[in-house]
Amino acid sequence: MISLLKKYDGYVILEKEETTKQIKFYGGKIETVKEWKDRSMELFLYRDGRLLNFSIENPDERKVKKAMERAEKVFPHVAPSPFTIGTGKNYRNTKIFDADVLLEDKMKERVEAAMTAANKEEVAGVMYSWVEKIRVENSLGVEAEDKNSGSYLSMRVFDAKSSGHAVSCSRSIDAIEEEVGAEASRMAEMGKNPEKVEEGKYDIILAPMAFADIISNFGAFSSAFAVDAGYSFLREKIGSRVCSENLSIYDSGVERDGIFSRKFDDEGVATSETPIVEKGILKNYLHNGTTAALHGVRSTGNAGIVAPHPWNLVVEGERRSMEEMVEEIRKGIIIGNVWYTRFHNYSTGDFSTVARDGAALIENGEIKKGIKGIRVSDNMERMLKNLEALSKERKQIYWWETEYPVFASHALIRGVNITTA
């Protein structure tokens, strides 16, 4: 195949073979079990300043040749594109691999144990497990292989007009905790029998599920492609303060138990740890080879060949216990989970997000009562500049609403604008 590709100025082949399983449950019972078998190839061809990209399923030499024939016909008609393959072969592979994640009996046992731990009638959720083999080859002579496993259990419970949601994520099935059921129930109990609350400025504590959603969005904004395309408020802010000095955010493709950890990115560049924000100062955008060349820096090993993206996001900063955080709030709100984070203007960061699970009012250092119908309506940069502390524990969060896994804590943020319907 390589000889066929020598006529191009540049190429990347990324092959993947993946098996994914899912158990879906609701009303306290398992309803559907699913399996996906996926063999695919991404083929990027670059010649005379022009780039074409083919997604091929169940690839073989005949299909690759067909794609190349199509490329020959189309190349003269496409507009020029920038394309640079990044370099960096310092592969680190300390991540966990566990082929047993796909054992259905174990998956079922984890789901049922968590439902028992939830101890509520109305329980819904999903458990996923996957194993993938990936192989990359490019025109700079890189050839590398990797294999990954991952699993997560996402459970939501309902009780007393409230809900709670918790997840457990790991690369190993034995680390999936049945405790998620009890954790979701505790969140639902915190927000039980909710009442309406006045809108205005509140000090808020975002629980890890909620904070992960904010940080996942921030991670997406740190992609150099998002910055260039008008999808980010981080444009021209490298070296500037974009968060509180109490917050650092980094991306890691090498996190031992990070469910999106990879040995190399889609171009074959070694993944690593990339500081995005250090003590509130924006240090780096996330780059692939092309965006790095356009910005005059080195790839950070975050390809997506079209758009770089985070692998696993990790937050660090000033640490306090949850109890200390609550004690320090005179008038505030704790929010268990959010969804529908939507931006009015990506380039300014004006946004709102809806509280979804377990929200409660805090008065004079005590959690008082469940509340409902609230939304955070603020500016993401302003809000993160007002972050005061993170809780001591940190948990990997990934579920349906959160695009990238985040190792998240509780976050105490002062003076956040809360609105209601």
Add this chain to the structure above:
Amino acid sequence: MDFQLDEGLAEYGLNICRAKYVEIRLERRIRNDIMLVNGVMRDNNVTENLGFSIRVVDGGMGFYFSNIVSREEIKRGVERAEKMARIGSKKVGMSEERMEEGKYGIKAREAGMDEKMEYLHAMDAEVSDHSRIFSYTDEVVEKLYVNSEGSKIKSLIPRTYLYYLLTVSEEGKTEQMNREFGNAGGWDAVKEWKVEEFLRHDAGFLSDLIKHGEKPPERGDVIMGPQITGLIAHESCGHPFEADRILGREAAQAGKSYASPALLGEEFASECVSVADDPTIPGSYGYYLYDDEGIRAGKRMLIEKGIVREFLHSRETAYEMGCSSNAAARTTYGKEPIVRMANTYFMPGDYNIEEMMEEVKEGVYMVTFMEWNIDDMRINQKYVGEEAYIIKNGEVAGIARHPAIEISTFDFYRKVDAAGKNLEFYPATCGKGDPMQGIEVSTGGVDLRLRDMVIK
């Protein structure tokens, strides 16, 4: 039309399956995505998908997908789906329906790459003074569906779609506008979108908003245009009327619903409000004639003159609720069929926009939105206007800067006092399902007027 999928392979799967119910879907998709960022092409992708999925009901439900299309893999898929269906403890059933054999599709002209490039660069040139991104997609999807009750449906649907995000920066401030255009059909629909006119309008409006935008009144009447009301029909009527949400099947993902079977036949909205969902509108972005369980589609009346008439059903939810499917089961490539909307819209009323405004002493007219969201019971919703105007004494009196409406669904539907004649449809990609299934829909709306609203 070029139907290529192998019926023999699908029939083989049906024949070897011993379960009570089995369905097999073969799917082929050819797609081209092109992205232009600030005038520079950053992606030109050609995707070819070919795969099959098998769903078995035998106690619980089992689902298997593979993109290795062979008899051996079909056999493995049937065996796996049969086994997986027996793991669940929840008893799954399917409503009794009339099975049909059918074949339909849309003939469409495919554009050459040079034609697409020329068009996209021409659109880009309209706003080359500003930051902008264009994302274009065309695709052709062929499906072959068979089930063990005798259904056999073949379809071939092409779709064409364009999205842009425009950022205008002046005086140290920025404003953004995004729009979507799309049809079931080929390249010939593109010229009818008149994208260049929207681009010119948006660039001019955003500049005016930066320079002349005013704080909206804190209270007043609100008229919302079809782009916003279409979204509201989709989010706060269509989604909560999806029966799988009502039953709790999506509770941990896309959420639940304020609706319950007790709502059927009840007065829910003011008399001038009717909401329908119709997959069969020719050329619409959410077009289909048979759903992904082989059921013939038709128009569904969700709310008729304020009264709740029907929910959206698959065969599974219809069985649970003791009714018939209304052909709302849809699936994207490689995923299970679940309850979805198609083209959901507020039906036209008697007013034109001048008549509506005439009766407004003070208020706003919201034409487009950027930010919006809604809670997972579909009650607490927010829409922020981007193109919006201040109304005083029946006339437009200025540009309103980001008027926001936060309102409960119940209040919204009761407060509507006038519906416009002007029905317009907007393409959208609706997200639901786990794994996420972004599916083509359109949101349709007319001008709606609501009295005495809090405006933020």
